[in-house]
Amino acid sequence: MTNGDVSHKLVVNHIIKVLKDAGMSPAGIAGIMGNLYQESGFSPTAQNPNGAYGIAQWMGSRADALRAYAAATGGKMDSLDTQLGFLVKESTDMGTWQKMVNAKSASDAATIWEGEYERSGGSAINTRISIAEQILKGLNDPNFDWTKLNPASWTNTADNTISSALNPFKDIASAIGAAFGGIKTITDAITSRAWWKRIGLGLVGVLLIAMAIIETQKGTITSIASKAV
Secondary structure, X not given: OOHHHHHHHHHHHHHHHHHHHOOOOHHHHHHHHHHHHHHHOOOOOOEOOOXXXXXXXXXXXXXXXXXXXXXXXXXXXXXXXXXXXXXXXHHHHHOHHHHHHHOOOHHHHHHHHHHHHHOOOOOOHHHHHHHHHHHHHHXXXXXXXXXXXXXXXXXXXXXXXXXXXXXXXXXXXXXXXXXXXXXXXXXXXXXXXHHHXXXXXXXXHHHHHHHHHXXXXXXXXXXXXXXXX
8 A cells, every 4th residue: 555545545534534523424425525526636725727726626705715714713724624614614504514414325415515515517427426426335335445446436437438439639628628617537528518618708719819810911901002002
């Protein structure tokens, strides 16, 4: 077992403990963690190009609320414990926490958390659910080897098929994804409506710039022709 394996296992176990101590059910824990892994890989310092930050990728007024919570509790914004404490408080205030407690399955919990808390527009929902279901298995099996879990094993068959078929374009898609909103994977890019919306707006912008350049060139040519006459 490498130091990386140990570190990852400790983080996973710590998140589970904090959520369990806060009263979350096994299915709810799995649903939350399936989403957190998709959002940040459980990293409290994860940040995307849009400025989304932390394990749940908070941004805007919610990131400001996290910062205020950290100051009020004497913690640090980039602390895993601070972020988990804020996550519990915010989701409770939103009414989402209790829905997660009552969720009947990891799949239901992952869907609820994505829709009400992460609000990603359904981005990579199949992967979120698949991860949640694997985590629930681990919670119910004392001999489960957490260090053997990896993103590939958590991705469902449909996502794997898409990724394999489009693998030659993965680097290009990743670069485009980073430019248009921090999309993490080729599957996310395909399944994210927000990503396609950004692409559309970007293309419109490029078209408008091209038209402006053409009009400018026309004006220059007309001016030269007039002087020649």
